[in-house]
Amino acid sequence: MxxxxxxxxxxxxxxxxxxxxxxxxxxxxxxxxxxxxxxxxxxxxxxxxxxxxxxxxxxxxxxxxxxxxxxxxxxxxxxxxxxxxxxxxxxxxxxxxxxSLGVNIFFELNEYLAKMMSKLDSYSIDMEEIHHTQKLDAPSGTAISLAKGVIENSQYTNWTLNKPNTNEIHIEAKRIGTVPGTHTVAYNSVVDSIEIKHTAHSRxxxxxxxxxxxxxxxxxxxxxxxxxxxxxx
CATH class of the missing domain: 3.40.50.720 (NAD(P)-binding Rossmann-like Domain)
Structure with missing residues (x-):
């Protein structure tokens, strides 16, 4: 080819x-x-x-x-x-x-988890993405895809980098060193937390x-x- x-x-x-x-x-x-x-x-x-x-x-x-x-x-x-x-x-x-093949499996897990969590009002969601300092856009396209996956399968309607309003997903974007890419989706309540995470080790x-x-x-x-x-x- x-x-x-x-x-x-x-x-x-x-x-x-x-x-x-x-x-x-x-x-x-x-x-x-x-x-x-x-x-x-x-x-x-x-x-x-x-x-x-x-x-x-x-x-x-x-x-x-x-x-x-x-x-x-x-x-x-x-x-x-x-x-x-x-x-x-x-x-x-x-x-x-x-x-990344692993990230695309992660996308599927994220959507499946969002469907289950949409029935539980006691949990709120937070997302975090970490990339190298040379990355030009924030949040990452992967984080936006994760947020869209949740929005399509829950009551959330938008994402934001700022303090979230009701029905908004907060994404925290960090730029650190040479990190290839780490993405975390966390659901938190007063009694526990559920978290899925993908960590890239290289490009x-x-x-x-x-x-x-x-x-x-x-x-x-x-x-x-x-x-x-x-x-x-």
Whole structure:
């Protein structure tokens, strides 16, 4: 499989190594210093760029008939626009806040727990995410996905970084050292607490999941999610 890497920072370099180990070829390493030359030769593109570049990267892939795996966060106000373009061009697209296989299992656990806890008024919810100091967006896309998973399965209607109102989920975003990513969902009452937590030990889990998603999407048309890739639906 021929892969175009859109974004060649630390994540892009880990993705490159894992892709090569799995027998794939890198035909483009796109950063701010070069062009999209080589994209037309790719079977799939993997976008781990920056929020200001993601929409253009994804659009050019659809225009070039190249499927896109996007792990960039902080641009999702344009998500519906990209979905519409994907459908117009008969493209293939997966955008995820987190491609880690473990995190996507964690997403499922979070939704299941939220359904059970929605019946118990004595518990309140708090979320915490911790990332390295170079992360540009806060809260993380993964934390937002976790909050949306709770909102879709409970009486909560919104999330906030500030002091929460009734029916709001408080997310505490911390930036510490080189932490790859830690996410905690906690339900607290006066008598006890219930907590689920995912701790990433390196970027490799995110990179491996992105490469697996890229392998899965080749030859398909439509807008998909990691639930499709992992057959979790």
């Amino acid at each position: 021929k892969i175009a890497l859109l974004g060649y920072g630390k994540m892009g370099q880990v993705i490159e190594r894992i892709a090569l180990e799995r027998g794939h070829e890198i035909v483009l390493k796109k950063d701010e210093h070069n062009t999209y030359e080589g994209l037309s030769n790719a079977d799939v593109a993997i976008d781990f760029s920056i929020p200001t570049a993601a929409v253009n990267n994804i659009s050019i892939c659809f225009q070039s008939n190249v499927p896109v795996i996007s792990g960039t966060t902080g641009w999702l106000e344009h998500y519906d626009e990209m979905v519409a373009l994907c459908k117009e061009k008969n493209g293939a697209f997966i955008s995820s806040s987190n491609f 490799e889990g995110f990179a491996l999941g992105a490469v697996i998603a890229a392998e899965w999407i080749v030859g398909k048309q439509g807008v998909f999610s990691m639930k499709d890739v992992l057959d979790l639906k």
